[in-house]
Amino acid sequence: MASKPAATVTVDDREVRVTSPDRVVYEATSRTPAITKLQVCEYFSSVGAELMTALGQRPTAMERWPDGWREGMRLATGPQDREGDGFYQKRLPKGAPAYVETVQVRFPSGRTADELCPTEPAALVWAAQMGALTFHPWPVRRPDVDHPDELRLDLDPQPGTDFADAQRVADLARKVLEELGIRGFCKTSGNRGIHIYVRIQPRWSFEDLRHAAIGFGRLLSQRDDGVTTAWWKEERGERIFIDFNQNNRDRTIASAWSLRARPGAPVSTPMTWEQLAAVTDPRDFNLTTVPAFVAEHGDAWSAMDDEAFSLEPLLELWETLPGGELNFPPDYPKMPGEPPRVQPSKKRADHWDADGNRIED
Known part of the structure; x- marks a missing residue:
């Protein structure tokens, strides 16, 4: 059966075109019905203001699953991994609308990239149209991307x-x-x-x-x-x-209000400390329930910028x-004072000097 014609999602004063709107992104579970691409885009539109509080003006990587997410699918481990079903998009793809802005960031390798920098909710709905389910913002804002806030x-x-x-x-x-x-x-x-x-x-x-x-x-x-x-x-x-x-x-870690690539379209959900203490199952907070939760309780992070x-x-x-x-991730260059990058169970003391450098035979 042919896909339905493209749909549109209105976000403030913009209309975002959504192709293959009936594509199933999340299969049905005991908690949730099947969820389509159009529903994903509408979800991000519904929490657009809250998303902008969490990641507005921040360099943001997109975790994209172009064919939707299914149990057993795998996230690519890096640019050379061609077998993953999902992947991180750190450089904004060509053809983005003019309202989708970027900011340049520098990686530990010294290389740079122009990464998505959301300035309005429509940019995030556009990213969802491109298969993004999870947003991974840096802890910095434009224009100072070297000093975290x-x-x-x-x-x-x-x-x-x-x-x-x-x-x-x-x-x-x-x-x-x-x-x-x-x-x-x-x-x-x-x-x-x-x-x-x-x-x-x-x-x-x-x-x-x-x-x-x-x-x-x-x-x-x-x-x-x-x-x-x-x-x-x-x-x-x-x-x-x-x-x-x-x-x-x-x-980076998944932003507030992001969907996660797990059964039932769970959402990384901000809440008050009292609300968190009352949660019995975090899966209760998902694409189908979070919009009503926000409508009833508001954004628990709305005061974060007050101090x-x-x-x-x-x-x-x-x-x-x-x-x-302590150790840095394995893709980082060796850092000053860092311990040897070898599992403790595999480390032989006589193979390492006092500064953590391996002694060559």
Whole structure:
């Protein structure tokens, strides 16, 4: 059967053309009916104002699934991976409408790219028309893309833990931030994790941002033995991992209000701390339920820009708590003070010098 003719979605004063509007993007589940491409575009239009609060003026990578998402599909691991069903689009594709703006960013490799920089909700609906389900904004804004204004604490449940464990740690994180005079804002990840955001003054580097996350994670692990900052999976155990490396340059996490490539079209949903504590299953927050949730409760992040905090209390934790530098992701160049990039179980002490350099035979 032939696809329906193209549809349009009206976003403020723009009309965004949606081709193959009846294409099924998410198959039906016990919680949700089948969801079409047109419904995805209409969803992003319905939360357009909230999305702009979360990622407006930010360099934003698009996680695209051009044929929709199905169980068993795989996200490509990089530009050379041609077998993935979905992929990250960091450079804006040619042919974008004039209202879809960009900003240039620099990667750790030194290369640059002109990345999507949303300035109005229609740009995000256009991205959805191009198959984008998840938006991955940088923690910076145009025009200063080298000084983050957002600290992101990614609470990542490890095997043997669940969302309830993440809730417990998130509540502890809220209390510790308050002790330090800092206000945090929370959201579900759209899976089992929880993300906590802090608006900060844009005068620190990405390296400082990462160190602040490490320091905070170490304090949490002192307060709760179910928390870890161990980079190597074999050392994490059944604990909540504070993924500090998500604060590196060109490291992003799913934005607020993004869909996730998982069954039932779950949404990474901002909420108040009281609402988060009451969640029993984060899958309840999905494309079919979130618009009504927003209409009833509003945007829990609407006050995030009211105050920008200093990183100094968290950097002091980095300076004073023991542990030193931790590993960077494998695609980063070797960084000053970084430990050897070898699994602890495979490391032989006599193969490494005191500075973490491998001793050649």
